[in-house]
Amino acid sequence: xxxxxxxxxxxxxxxxxxxxxxxxxxxxxxxxxxxxxxxxxxxxxxxxxxxxxxxxxxxxxxxxxxxxxxxxxxxxxxxxxxxxxxxxxxxxxxxxxxxxxxxxxxxxxxxxxxxxxxxxxxxxxxxxxxxxxxxxxxxxxxxxxxxxxxxxxxxxxxxxxxxxxxxxxxxxxxxxxxxxxxxxxxxxxxxxxxxxxxxxxxxxxxxxxxxxxxxxxxxxxxxxxxxxxxxxxxxxxxxxxxx
Amino acid sequence: xxxxxxxxxxxxxxxxxxxxxxxxxxxxxxxxxxxxxxxxxxxxxxxxxxxxxxxxxxxxxxxxxxxxxxxxxxxxxxxxxxxxxxxxxxxxxxxxxxxxxxxxxxxxxxxxxxxxxxxxxxxxxxxxxxxxxxxxxxxxxxxxxxxxxxxxxxxxxxxxxxxxxxxxxxxxxxxxxxxxxxxxxxxxxxxxxxxxxxxxxxxxxxxxxxxxxxxxxxxxxxxxxxxxxxxxxxxxxxxxxxxxxxxxxxxxxxxxxxxxxxxxxxxxxxxxxxxxxxxxxxxxxxxxxxxxxxxxxxxxxxxxxxxxxxxxxxxxxxxxxxxxxxxxxxxxxxxxxxxxxxxxxxxxxxxxxxxxxxxxxxxxxxxxxxxxxxxxxxxxxxxxxxxxxxxxxxxxxxxxxxxxxxxxxxxxx
Numbered sequence: 001x002x003x004x005x006x007x008x009x010x011x012x013x014x015x016x017x018x019x020x021x022x023x024x025x026x027x028x029x030x031x032x033x034x035x036x037x038x039x040x041x042x043x044x045x046x047x048x049x050x051x052x053x054x055x056x057x058x059x060x061x062x063x064x065x066x067x068x069x070x071x072x073x074x075x076x077x078x079x080x081x082x083x084x085x086x087x088x089x090x091x092x093x094x095x096x097x098x099x100x101x102x103x104x105x106x107x108x109x110x111x112x113x114x115x116x117x118x119x120x121x122x123x124x125x126x127x128x129x130x131x132x133x134x135x136x137x138x139x140x141x142x143x144x145x146x147x148x149x150x151x152x153x154x155x156x157x158x159x160x161x162x163x164x165x166x167x168x169x170x171x172x173x174x175x176x177x178x179x180x181x182x183x184x185x186x187x188x189x190x191x192x193x194x195x196x197x198x199x200x201x202x203x204x205x206x207x208x209x210x211x212x213x214x215x216x217x218x219x220x221x222x223x224x225x226x227x228x229x230x231x232x233x234x235x236x237x238x239x240x241x242x243x
Numbered sequence: 244x245x246x247x248x249x250x251x252x253x254x255x256x257x258x259x260x261x262x263x264x265x266x267x268x269x270x271x272x273x274x275x276x277x278x279x280x281x282x283x284x285x286x287x288x289x290x291x292x293x294x295x296x297x298x299x300x301x302x303x304x305x306x307x308x309x310x311x312x313x314x315x316x317x318x319x320x321x322x323x324x325x326x327x328x329x330x331x332x333x334x335x336x337x338x339x340x341x342x343x344x345x346x347x348x349x350x351x352x353x354x355x356x357x358x359x360x361x362x363x364x365x366x367x368x369x370x371x372x373x374x375x376x377x378x379x380x381x382x383x384x385x386x387x388x389x390x391x392x393x394x395x396x397x398x399x400x401x402x403x404x405x406x407x408x409x410x411x412x413x414x415x416x417x418x419x420x421x422x423x424x425x426x427x428x429x430x431x432x433x434x435x436x437x438x439x440x441x442x443x444x445x446x447x448x449x450x451x452x453x454x455x456x457x458x459x460x461x462x463x464x465x466x467x468x469x470x471x472x473x474x475x476x477x478x479x480x481x482x483x484x485x486x487x488x489x490x491x492x493x494x495x496x497x498x499x500x501x502x503x504x505x506x507x508x509x510x511x512x513x514x515x516x517x518x519x520x521x522x523x524x525x526x527x528x529x530x531x532x533x534x535x536x537x538x539x540x541x542x543x544x545x546x547x548x549x550x551x552x553x554x555x556x557x558x559x560x561x562x563x564x565x566x567x568x569x570x571x572x573x574x575x576x577x578x579x580x581x582x583x584x585x586x587x588x589x590x591x592x593x594x595x596x597x598x599x600x601x602x603x604x605x606x607x608x609x610x611x612x613x614x615x616x617x618x619x620x621x622x623x624x625x626x627x628x629x630x631x632x633x634x635x636x637x638x639x640x641x642x643x644x645x646x647x648x649x650x651x652x653x654x655x656x
Contacts, residue, residue: 048653057558058649078562085560092652096555100255110559112248158559170652 005165005197006031006054011063013049023049025220031199036192038211039201046220047201048170054199055088055168056080068165085114089159091169095151097143103130103154104139110162129157133187149180156187167191169200249565253572256545267541268581271632274534275585275624278527280592282620285523287613289516297505298389299447301478302487305494306501307338337473344498345477354481357383358474360464367428368419375456378464387480390445396423397443407463410443412453431467535631538574542636546570546643553643554651567644574636582625
């Protein structure tokens with residue numbers, strides 16, 4: 001049995017207010033180490049909300065997220081930030097790079113925040129990451145000097161900088177052209193093949209097919225799970241939504 | 244969280260907004276500069292005035308009266324709590340055995356002591372003006388008084404050269420049209436008339452002294468009082484005038500005579516200084532606070548513009564407090580640079596003021612404006628300004644960093 005990197009148990013996210021709204025409604029999910037999981041679903045189905053809960057960007061109303069065996073529901077906000085810093089890497093639909101900093105400085109940001117490496121080591125790792133993503137010549141350019149695909153690759157390099165166990169990506173190709181989309185998905189696939197866990201939210205079924213597993217969310221619940229890479233015909237596991 | 248990173252981000256933010264940053268720095272610099280100038284002017288004029296005041300009067304004056312009525316014979320005799328209907332017995336006025344008292348005080352006093360007789364008189368030279376007549380011993384007076392250096396005509400020892408000689412203030416001399424060598428008449432409280440010669444003119448710089456005080460020999464003052472041999476005031480000059488209050492208490496405890504420090508003698512003036520200080524400090528505080536509003540505006544603008552960056556930094560795992568610190572550091576950078584320029588502006592303003600002279604109607608001379616230079620003004624103005632700047636940044640920074648990153652990320656998507 002493969003090692004579990006990320007687990008959601010009875011995960012609920014409810015927005016309280018005059019009219020309560022449930023974004024995530026009792027999701028149980030396990031993601032193995034090195035697995036590439038795609039989360040799909042229509043707009044407003046709760047897939048991004050689920051991703052934010054899995055990446056500890058948001059706190060569940062109920063349930064538990066377990067990251068690398070560590071339950072997180074009782075962690076303080078600072079401890080959650082620390083888990084995000086060291087165990088999760090984030091890639092968003094928009095690159096969200098700091099505009100005043102160069103590509104390299106953006107990549108160095110999480111490493112400097114963690115403060116576990118010397119400046120020289122950080123510089124070497126930053127350049128190595130940018131080089132591996134074909135951006136070595138763009139290390140000293142600011143985001144506004146890069147194309148959309150290049151910015152997103154810098155964002156991926158930033159997500160990888162602290163060697164996180166889990167990469168969480170929210171529609172990372174949503175704002176890219178076809179060739180950049182292909183490139184970015186290829187990189188994420190490669191990251192998973194190297195043993196990291198990748199969880200991606202995407203609207204694109206063709207890209208989702210290339211994941212190891214795909215869960216389809218509707219109304220905050222997992223409607224279907226497709227176990228095999230490339231399988232779109234039959235759900236391998238159908239998870240009955242909780243009441 | 245590595246502090247280098249926070250400083251790096253803060254520095255990048257302020258250096259990429261040059262115009263805003265310069266406006267903020269200018270605000271701080273102006274506030275600090277003008278505060279230093281006001282403090283220098285205020286304290287300079289105050290110190291100048293106090294120097295004049297302290298120079299023209301004894302630091303401590305041992306007077307012949309007591310703070311409370313002396314125990315009466317009936318009280319002593321019968322040990323009664325209170326006696327009524329019995330007139331108090333007044334002993335002969337003046338300090339008893341003044342030489343012994345002076346020797347005793349001189350034995351420990353950090354300074355010197357001289358005898359004097361203080362009384363009131365009228366000086367008559369065509370017109371009549373009431374004055375305070377101070378009888379002094381010129382040889383001893385030079386140890387306790389700045390009078391020798393305040394002489395404009397004649398010398399203090401000239402009192403010994405003519406019978407009943409007097410030294411009068413310049414303002415009084417002008418009022419009475421008296422010159423050195425002129426004869427005047429002194430009229431004492433007992434109706435005593437004494438023909439006197441003006442042997443010198445002094446100028447202390449204090450109008451009430453220059454217009455209302457004259458000096459004679461002790462013997463002349465005793466004649467005017469009608470009390471031969473009386474000494475009713477011992478005048479003390481201290482090495483450190485600021486110790487006057489302590490010394491006065493010690494002397495009073497030792498001799499039993501009322502001992503008045505220059506601070507006590509001018510307590511009404513000093514309390515008005517305290518009120519003035521309070522008002523000026525309030526104005527200066529308001530100036531520094533107002534100058535920090537520019538910083539508040541800048542940090543508010545930056546935090547608004549940087550909401551997305553704040554969300555990203557938080558999502559990457561930077562703690563809320565660390566992100567908040569970035570903006571407080573930005574305010575500190577604006578504050579510190581502004582303060583450095585403010586110090587330069589403050590010094591330049593003080594120097595500029597010190598070059599201005601004002602015509603003194605009393606002395607008839609142009610005197611420069613007194614400025615007091617002290618690092619204390621610079622440190623206090625800088626410290627308060629830095630506190631105001633960082634305080635002004637704290638609130639917008641706290642508000643901005645409390646934003647949930649998901650809200651911003653969703654909003655941008």
